[in-house]
Amino acid sequence: MVTDPLADFLTILRNGSVAGLRNVKARHSRVRGDILSILKKEGFIEDFELKKDGSHSDFHIILKASRHRNSRAITCIKRLSKPGLRRYVGSREIPKYLGGLGVPILSTPRGVLSGEDAKKQNVGGELLLVVW
Numbered sequence: 001m002v003t004d005p006l007a008d009f010l011t012i013l014r015n016g017s018v019a020g021l022r023n024v025k026a027r028h029s030r031v032r033g034d035i036l037s038i039l040k041k042e043g044f045i046e047d048f049e050l051k052k053d054g055s056h057s058d059f060h061i062i063l064k065a066s067r068h069r070n071s072r073a074i075t076c077i078k079r080l081s082k083p084g085l086r087r088y089v090g091s092r093e094i095p096k097y098l099g100g101l102g103v104p105i106l107s108t109p110r111g112v113l114s115g116e117d118a119k120k121q122n123v124g125g126e127l128l129l130v131v132w
Contacts, residue, residue, distance in 0.1 A: 006031065007079045010129060016063055017074040028057035034112035035105060035129075036061065042103050042114065044073050044131055077131045080104075090124035102132035 016024035064073040104115035108125035
């Protein structure tokens with residue numbers, strides 16, 4: 001039984017990146033799709049595609065290699081708000097990571113947004129994860 005599906009999803013991305021895999025596969029959900037859209041927009045993954053296989057759907061994700069040799073685009077991906085301890089921030093309290101190189105991702109009343117988009121829309125929410 002999975003108690004934190006989002007953490008399992010992040011582990012799939014992290015392990016695929018560390019192992020140097022080009023493609024990984026993860027179960028479909030709306031939140032995962034929104035997170036993948038942000039990761040694609042920010043340049044952490046190349047692309048993703050939703051494929052149906054009978055009764056369930058999976059995301060087929062193409063990971064992006066960094067420009068440098070023996071490096072990867074996703075260096076670190078961390079879950080910040082956990083089921084046992086939720087972290088909520090206001091629009092003015094959205095933290096910066098690595099001097100602005102890290103991208104926080106929030107779940108807001110307007111959907112899942114990157115930290116920069118949430119600040120522009122002046123909305124806060126649950127701080128889901130950070131990636132750099």
